[in-house]
Amino acid sequence: DHGNTFGHTNGREANHAGPSSAPLNPAAQAIQEQRKQLPIYLGADALIEEIKKNDVTVLLGETGSGKTTQVPQYLLESGLAGNRMIAVTQPRKVAATSLAQRVAAEQNGPLGKVVGYAVRFDEKSSPHTRIKYMTDGMIMRELMSDPSLSRYSVVIVDEAHERTLRTDLLIANLKKLQKERNGSSNAKGKGNSNNSKPLKIVIMSATLDAEKFSKFFDNAKILYVKGRQHPVKIFHSAEGQPDYVDSAMRTFFQIHTDQPPGDVLIFLPGQEDIESLEKSIDMFAKRLPQDSPEVLVCPMFAAQAPGKNAKVFLSPPPNTRKCILATNIAETSITIPGVKYVIDTGKCKEKQYLARMAGGFDTLLTRDITKSSAMQRAGRAGREGSGLCFRLYTEDAFNSMALSGEPEILRCSLTSSILQLRCLGQDLMELDLMDAPDTDTICSALKTLFIIGAFDKQSQLTPAGRHMASFPLEPQHACAIVASKEHGCSSEVIDVISVLSASSKLFLDVTEKRDAVSEARRKFRHPSGDHLTILNVVRAYQAIASSEKKKSRKDWCRKHFLNERTLIEAREIREQLRQTCTRVGVDYTTSCGENEGPVIACLGHGLVANSAFLQPDGSYKQTMGSSFVKIHPGSTLSDKKVPAIVYDELVYTNQIYARGVSSIPKSFFAKHHALSQRAA
Ligand code: ADP
Ligand code: MG
Numbered sequence: 001d002h003g004n005t006f007g008h009t010n011g012r013e014a015n016h017a018g019p020s021s022a023p024l025n026p027a028a029q030a031i032q033e034q035r036k037q038l039p040i041y042l043g044a045d046a047l048i049e050e051i052k053k054n055d056v057t058v059l060l061g062e063t064g065s066g067k068t069t070q071v072p073q074y075l076l077e078s079g080l081a082g083n084r085m086i087a088v089t090q091p092r093k094v095a096a097t098s099l100a101q102r103v104a105a106e107q108n109g110p111l112g113k114v115v116g117y118a119v120r121f122d123e124k125s126s127p128h129t130r131i132k133y134m135t136d137g138m139i140m141r142e143l144m145s146d147p148s149l150s151r152y153s154v155v156i157v158d159e160a161h162e163r164t165l166r167t168d169l170l171i172a173n174l175k176k177l178q179k180e181r182n183g184s185s186n187a188k189g190k191g192n193s194n195n196s197k198p199l200k201i202v203i204m205s206a207t208l209d210a211e212k213f214s215k216f217f218d219n220a221k222i223l224y225v226k227g228r229q230h231p232v233k234i235f236h237s238a239e240g241q242p243d244y245v246d247s248a249m250r251t252f253f254q255i256h257t258d259q260p261p262g263d264v265l266i267f268l269p270g271q272e273d274i275e276s277l278e279k280s281i282d283m284f285a286k287r288l289p290q291d292s293p294e295v296l297v298c299p300m301f302a303a304q305a306p307g308k309n310a311k312v313f314l315s316p317p318p319n320t321r322k323c324i325l326a327t328n329i330a331e332t333s334i335t336i337p338g339v340k341y342v343i344d345t346g347k348c349k350e351k352q353y354l355a356r357m358a359g360g361f362d363t364l365l366t367r368d369i370t371k372s373s374a375m376q377r378a379g380r381a382g383r384e385g386s387g388l389c390f391r392l393y394t395e396d397a398f399n400s401m402a403l404s405g406e407p408e409i410l411r412c413s414l415t416s417s418i419l420q421l422r423c424l425g426q427d428l429m430e431l432d433l434m435d436a437p438d439t440d441t442i443c444s445a446l447k448t449l450f451i452i453g454a455f456d457k458q459s460q461l462t463p464a465g466r467h468m469a470s471f472p473l474e475p476q477h478a479c480a481i482v483a484s485k486e487h488g489c490s491s492e493v494i495d496v497i498s499v500l501s502a503s504s505k506l507f508l509d510v511t512e513k514r515d516a517v518s519e520a521r522r523k524f525r526h527p528s529g530d531h532l533t534i535l536n537v538v539r540a541y542q543a544i545a546s547s548e549k550k551k552s553r554k555d556w557c558r559k560h561f562l563n564e565r566t567l568i569e570a571r572e573i574r575e576q577l578r579q580t581c582t583r584v585g586v587d588y589t590t591s592c593g594e595n596e597g598p599v600i601a602c603l604g605h606g607l608v609a610n611s612a613f614l615q616p617d618g619s620y621k622q623t624m625g626s627s628f629v630k631i632h633p634g635s636t637l638s639d640k641k642v643p644a645i646v647y648d649e650l651v652y653t654n655q656i657y658a659r660g661v662s663s664i665p666k667s668f669f670a671k672h673h674a675l676s677q678r679a680a
Contacts, residue, residue: 028108035106038066040225047071047223048078055182056201056220058213062227063206063376064335066382066579069103072131072204075154076114080200080460081130084153089136091164092120094302098309100124100133106130120472121501121573136166140173141472144423148177152202157300159333160213161205161372163407163434169417172431173424206332207372209404214436227580232342232382244268244345245277249394249571251343256288256295256321257498259388262340263322265330267377269347271504274299274325278582281323294320300334301327303503312336326370331376335383342381344374346393348561350405352651353412353441360411361650368397372404407435415445419454423469447624448609452479462562467584471577475503480606481577481586484599489592492599494577495538497529498570498658500648506534507634508561520560521636529637529645529662531603532596541567555605604664607646612658613666614643620658623669632657644669 024032035041040061051057061067072086090096102116107114116125118134125132136157142149149155155174160167182198203213203220241247248266255264278297285295297485298312315338316322325337328348352365369377374391391398414437418428428442449455454465455474464482471478477497484493491671499506510517524540526532537560544556557564560602581588592598604611612629614618618641619628629650633637635658637645648660 006044024108024365030104031106035066035070038062038070039228040066040070043225043381044070046072047612048080050076050221051075051200051202052080054221055178055198056203056212056217056450058203058205058217058220060205060208060210060222061225061230062229063379065202065225065227067206067225068099068333069106070156071204072156073103073106076130076315081153084197085151086131086154086156087130087139087149087152088131088133088156088158089139089167089170090133090333091136091159091162091167092302092329092333093122093135093331094300094304094309095159096133096135098334100131100562101310102313102443103131103133112581120664121569121576131450136164136170140170140420141168144171144469147424148197149174149199150179152199153197154202154218156202156204157570158204159206161209161332161404162202163405163409165408165412165414165417168407168409168434169421169431171213171216173426174199174431177276178198206376207404212434228383229379230382230384232378232387232389234378234391236391236560237393237399240394240397241345241392244347244392245273245280248277248343248345249280249284251390251392252323253284255341255343255388255390257292259341261293261321262387263316263324263336263338264341264343265324265326265336265339266343266345267330267348268325268327268345270327270351270364271301271303273345274301274327277325292399296320296322297325298322299325300330300336302329311560328373331373335380337384339380339383340385342377342387342389344369344377344389344391344393346374346391346397348373351408353413363650363652365652368393368401370404371398371401371453374398374401379648394517409433409435413445414441415448418442418445419449419461419465419469419475422455423466449475451609451624452476452606455477469587471580473497473577476606476610477501478606479579480585480602481604483602484590485586487592487602488590489596489598489602490586490588491591492535494574494581494588495570495601496534496599498574498577499534499566500537501573502566502569504563504566504569506537506563506564506566509634510561513561517561523560525636526596527663528596528600529642530635530660531662532599533636535596535599537562538567538570600662600664601668603662604646604668607648608669610648610650610658611644611646611664611669614641614645620645627656629656629658631661632659635647635659635661637661637663661674 007172023275059067066090072088075081075086096119099675100115101111104111104115109115112124112126113128116129117130118132118138119127120135120137157167157171178199214220214222252266268277278299281295281297296316300312312324313336322338324330330336345371347366348369349364349366351362353362378389381389414428421428446455446459447679449465452475453462454468456462467482468475468478471481477500480493481490481497484490507521524533524536526536544553554564580587609624611623613623615621621628632651642663644664644666645658645661646664647658651657651659
């Protein structure tokens with residue numbers, strides 16, 4: 001038995017579109033009409049019945065059928081949520097914010113009222129909020145202040161097929177706390193709304209992997225929404241395309257000149273490729289003959305300003321072809337209307353934990369996608385009518401792709417999760433997980449947590465560790481802030497960490513103007529390295545920001561090749577970090593003034609596991625692990641030799657580079673016995 005299928009083919013008239021209150025203006029009416037056109041609409045009643053009947057439901061349906069935007073509204077409108085909230089989790093920040101925006105409009109209200117969102121460093125919700133789109137990381141964070149998620153009556157785990165680390169941890173926790181919540185409500189009897197607060201779980205996914213989720217939840221019911229997929233004709237390239245950005249551009253213009261109207265969606269691995277393709281498409285579009293249709297390029301990626309991301313949903317002006325450049329966010333999380341052509345580079349960026357290199361580290365690698373991704377990508381061309389998909393790889397390459405990806409828990413660092421779970425009184429090794437992580441990865445995380453002082457020798461959580469976990473940061477960065485309490489330089493440390501936590505880089509690289517860039521950068525350069533250089537920029541920007549107008553701030557940033565968006569975002573992050581400081585008793589106003597030694601000491605405390613010593617031959621050898629690292633060419637220390645360094649992260653291209661590097665006195669390591677012995 002594969003459960004029931006709901007959808008437009010077997011549905012009956014349902015009544016689930018539209019808030020029932022005041023009359024709607026034409027735009028709002030149009031939105032309600034659109035809702036009724038979605039494949040999921042006619043099955044809504046039956047769907048709700050099933051969710052009512054079952055504690056856990058697994059809902060499977062093609063991308064664009066209306067799962068993410070409609071199901072929470074149906075549940076709310078049916079009264080199933082009681083007077084509590086419905087959480088809808090997303091692996092990606094952009095998906096959470098953009099979906100909340102759409103659903104708020106569908107509920108005919110402002111964002112943050114009935115429909116809100118919560119992502120790291122950004123939340124729009126109020127006491128009226130009933131539907132909350134949030135990242136899987138944010139709801140895991142909420143567990144720390146509300147271990148039974150008592151504010152929620154339904155948790156919808158969306159995009160479950162992506163199997164991110166946080167989604168896996170969430171699913172494990174939901175299983176556990178549902179037993180507690182629903183179990184106790186049965187024992188106490190029904191009818192008392194204060195005592196019985198049962199929890200509903202809905203797992204949603206776009207791919208055909210429902211069985212595993214169903215099994216995990218004691219054979220939970222699987223429901224299917226029938227989509228409306230039109231045929232998509234797939235073309236493979238005859239040979240591999242190593243320069244996929246260039247190849248994507250040529251393919252785009254071929255479509256643009258040869259094919260009938262319809263928008264084009266191009267899948268690229270990341271921001272850099274998107275920006276470079278945007279530039280070249282814009283440039284070539286100018287050279288098109290007068291009578292050809294216009295091209296409107298719409299980039300879509302996580303670090304982009306939310307307003308710009310919203311642009312992809314607007315219909316283009318007449319006689320214009322929209323060209324959307326997206327990361328795998330457009331694979332299943334976000335459906336963009338109007339797409340008839342897909343260009344698939346076959347690449348994505350994925351977090352990868354290199355366990356056997358340099359003591360183990362996370363890095364983002366561009367890699368081949370899986371078969372399942374390739375099929376999803378092609379499917380995006382067939383949502384509104386038949387479409388075409390151009391794969392910039394050969395059919396053989398497709399055939400040799402892995403079927404689907406490995407869950408993230410098997411391929412990323414666990415430091416942050418282990419700390420967080422320990423605050424919940426849980427042990428990762430004992431948690432009932434869908435897939436258990438590698439013991440090597442766990443050991444390396446425990447070692448790091450011990451070195452930064454979050455765990456003691458017996459691997460027990462320390463008070464400092466609990467404080468670290470309160471910050472929405474990697475433990476290494478949180479440790480620096482916690483350490484700043486003692487050193488009286490919290491203001492400076494927070495300034496630096498805020499910039500490091502922003503979603504894009506501070507320093508812009510303009511390859512054509514290399515000399516001008518390094519000239520401008522020299523002004524901020526601090527002899528100790530990248531962290532205090534960042535601090536110099538923040539200070540200079542603050543001085544400008546307090547006296548000058550918006551326009552001149554912008555000019556100042558442009559003149560110095562600085563990304564103003566990063567600085568603005570950092571300012572918001574700083575606000576959030578200050579609030580956390582207040583909660584854990586760190587006075588964020590303390591400042592060390594011009595004597596910046598303590599700032600480096602604090603960063604050193606946090607990054608002590610990320611340190612290396614200069615060797616006689618000029619290379620740097622890690623203090624933990626035995627690998628050699630190079631200072632990244634973009635670092636202010638790249639052409640200097642200092643006795644010891646700490647760094648934010650390692651990146652792996654053709655060799656291992658340390659990025660975000662500061663010089664640190666070797667004496668600093670004296671108190672870390674294990675490390676200083678290695679240094680000798
Ligand atoms: P699923 O979760 O099944 O993939 P969704 O609920 O995300 O489906 O999408 C349903 C519809 O909502 C799609 O047609 C999509 O284009 C539309 N939609 C989603 N977000 C927005 C938005 N921000 N603006 C306009 N339309 C949107
Ligand atoms: Mg969805």
